[in-house]
Amino acid sequence: MVPSVVAMSEHTTQSGTVIRTRGLTKSFTRGKRTVEAVRGLDLEIGHGELVAFLGPNGAGKSTTLRMLTTLLAPTAGSAEVAGYDVVTQRRAVRNSIGYVGQGNGAGHTQRGRDELVSQARAFGMSRVDARRRAEDLLAAFDLTEHAGRPVSTLSGGQRRRLDVAIGLVHTPSLLFLDEPSTGLDPQNRANLQQQIERLHAEQNTTIVLTTHYLEEADAIADRVIVIDHGRVIADDTATRLKSGLGDLVTLGFAGREQAVIAAERAAAGLPADATVERSGQVVTIRAARGAETAAGLVQDLAGLGAPVQRITVAQPTLDDVFLDLTGRSLRESNETTPTATDETEGAAA
Amino acid sequence: MSTVLDTPAPTTPTTRRTAEARMPGFLADTWNVMVRELKPVFREPASVLFAMVQPLVFLGLFAPLLPEVENGSALQWFVPGIVAMTALMGASFTGANLTQEIVTGSHERLLVSPLSRSSLLVGRALKEVVPMLMQTAIILAVVTPFSFDLHPVGVLVGMALLSLFSIGVGALSFALALVSKDQEWLFWTVQQTLIFPVLLLAGVLLPLEGAPGWLSAASDLNPLTYVVEAERALFAGDVPVDTVAAGFLGAAIVAALGLLVGLRAMNRSA
Numbered sequence: 001m002v003p004s005v006v007a008m009s010e011h012t013t014q015s016g017t018v019i020r021t022r023g024l025t026k027s028f029t030r031g032k033r034t035v036e037a038v039r040g041l042d043l044e045i046g047h048g049e050l051v052a053f054l055g056p057n058g059a060g061k062s063t064t065l066r067m068l069t070t071l072l073a074p075t076a077g078s079a080e081v082a083g084y085d086v087v088t089q090r091r092a093v094r095n096s097i098g099y100v101g102q103g104n105g106a107g108h109t110q111r112g113r114d115e116l117v118s119q120a121r122a123f124g125m126s127r128v129d130a131r132r133r134a135e136d137l138l139a140a141f142d143l144t145e146h147a148g149r150p151v152s153t154l155s156g157g158q159r160r161r162l163d164v165a166i167g168l169v170h171t172p173s174l175l176f177l178d179e180p181s182t183g184l185d186p187q188n189r190a191n192l193q194q195q196i197e198r199l200h201a202e203q204n205t206t207i208v209l210t211t212h213y214l215e216e217a218d219a220i221a222d223r224v225i226v227i228d229h230g231r232v233i234a235d236d237t238a239t240r241l242k243s244g245l246g247d248l249v250t251l252g253f254a255g256r257e258q259a260v261i262a263a264e265r266a267a268a269g270l271p272a273d274a275t276v277e278r279s280g281q282v283v284t285i286r287a288a289r290g291a292e293t294a295a296g297l298v299q300d301l302a303g304l305g306a307p308v309q310r311i312t313v314a315q316p317t318l319d320d321v322f323l324d325l326t327g328r329s330l331r332e333s334n335e336t337t338p339t340a341t342d343e344t345e346g347a348a349a
Numbered sequence: 350m351s352t353v354l355d356t357p358a359p360t361t362p363t364t365r366r367t368a369e370a371r372m373p374g375f376l377a378d379t380w381n382v383m384v385r386e387l388k389p390v391f392r393e394p395a396s397v398l399f400a401m402v403q404p405l406v407f408l409g410l411f412a413p414l415l416p417e418v419e420n421g422s423a424l425q426w427f428v429p430g431i432v433a434m435t436a437l438m439g440a441s442f443t444g445a446n447l448t449q450e451i452v453t454g455s456h457e458r459l460l461v462s463p464l465s466r467s468s469l470l471v472g473r474a475l476k477e478v479v480p481m482l483m484q485t486a487i488i489l490a491v492v493t494p495f496s497f498d499l500h501p502v503g504v505l506v507g508m509a510l511l512s513l514f515s516i517g518v519g520a521l522s523f524a525l526a527l528v529s530k531d532q533e534w535l536f537w538t539v540q541q542t543l544i545f546p547v548l549l550l551a552g553v554l555l556p557l558e559g560a561p562g563w564l565s566a567a568s569d570l571n572p573l574t575y576v577v578e579a580e581r582a583l584f585a586g587d588v589p590v591d592t593v594a595a596g597f598l599g600a601a602i603v604a605a606l607g608l609l610v611g612l613r614a615m616n617r618s619a
Binding site for chain 1: 454
């Protein structure tokens with residue numbers, strides 16, 4: 001659809017690159033302490049990508065997003081968004097992007113419909129077009145019947161849908177979402193993910209979102225950029241990130257002897273980077289394409305007099321990826337108290 | 350509850366939206382911001398009563414205690430001060446709305462929108478005129494049946510003067526909100542600390558004639574003093590040029606200072 005989306009910017013269509021950063025750095029100083037929130041980020045994001053910045057709280061995801069959306073000036077380095085410099089061409093960047101922040105874009109004393117119209121007018125739409133666009137979005141996000149109520153009286157899910165609708169008023173070809181599903185219940189989170197995926201699929205909108213939900217990054221992003229301590233520590237599709245780790249196969253046997261036979265047999269047939277461990281009558285194997293290996297192994301072992309009694313095959317999760325990269329579990333990192341970086345980010349807001 | 354995103358085709362027939370072309374200018378942005386600020390006021394007009402509680406209490410419980418003065422009723426003298434007090438209250442409270450927007454996130458959304466920083470401040474400050482006029486109308490409607498003579502021309506000029514003053518105080522209040530960021534207590538502490546000295550030093554409740562030297566010196570430095578004196582003359586049906594000019598000068602200084610400080614704060618807002 002959407003001629004207005006395609007015609008977005010000469011700059012972007014020429015290169016296909018929508019976001020380019022070079023040594024992008026942000027440090028906050030509080031008292032004598034300097035916190036380096038983002039350290040020398042080099043990124044390229046192409047037109048039509050759906051990218052998730054994944055990392056624990058305080059990793060620098062939101063700070064990066066705030067620099068890309070002109071809310072924060074970088075301490076060092078540069079970034080171009082939609083072909084414009086985020087420092088010297090801030091207004092042009094703002095005209096070119098949609099942004100859904102962590103908070104509520106809609107003012108709490110406002111009515112949803114009023115906010116949509118106001119936002120549309122800010123992007124230069126005529127009064128008639130702004131009203132029509134507001135009604136279309138209200139219908140699309142199932143908000144028509146709530147559009148005349150003060151935003152403060154809407155439910156969390158309704159408010160979040162309204163925020164996303166406001167971010168889409170001008171049909172941006174590049175959309176930033178900062179922690180879009182934080183605070184939503186699982187059902188609303190699933191709805192929102194579905195909406196993001198459809199927006200991406202149907203309009204080829206470039207979408208950059210931050211999340212600390214592994215499942216969310218895994219489910220919707222084409223490309224996952226794992227950020228920790230202000231640096232990119234991994235950048236690939238979720239599938240490829242995980243496939244590097246291999247499946248976890250657990251085999252249970254009737255006795256210890258059979259398990260010993262199985263461990264030897266498995267180790268012999270696997271490449272060097274696979275690991276085989278035995279503990280009592282249980283053998284665990286971590287190997288690429290482990291699920292396929294397990295099928296053959298089960299047959300072999302039956303012939304060797306060590307029949308498998310029990311088998312589980314677990315595919316790696318992004319948490320395993322994070323654990324492998326950092327030695328920490330992302331789930332646990334999320335549960336720790338917010339770091340100093342978070343505080344400074346909040347203060348900078 | 351399940352929502353399907355039937356993303357509507359953009360209804361704008363405009364196919365090209367290059368970043369620089371055809372974007373609204375400063376005036377259109379300012380108008381947009383002002384209209385947005387006024388929407389909640391018009392949708393819930395009773396909200397203007399919030400800033401009026403204290404002035405109305407003073408009007409009801411303080412005015413009856415005033416001794417009758419020689420030329421005209423005490424009410425005639427007291428009401429202009431109460432009108433100015435209401436303007437000061439309303440405009441100085443207004444930053445709290447911005448604090449709220451900073452806390453909840455809508456301020457951030459506006460900062461990422463193409464609206465210019467200046468329009469975000471000026472549009473808000475200009476909006477202060479509307480609730481001020483609504484509040485003044487209410488006060489005048491309340492007091493006119495009593496010993497208060499309504500002089501329309503004087504009142505109209507007085508409203509122009511108070512509009513200028515409200516814009517300035519509103520801008521200062523927004524600047525305070527921007528500096529306070531999400532610390533709501535800071536905003537209220539500063540606002541509450543300043544408002545009563547400013548009111549009392551302007552002679553809103555009691556005349557300052559015969560005040561000790563230091564007090565009248567402080568009063569002379571207070572722009573509201575001149576605004577209130579001008580309002581009293583105007584509400585009495587006089588237009589003494591020097592008093593009114595001094596009032597406008599005082600209000601203009603507040604407006605200029607407010608816009609200067611407010612624009613600086615908004616431009617630094619991130």
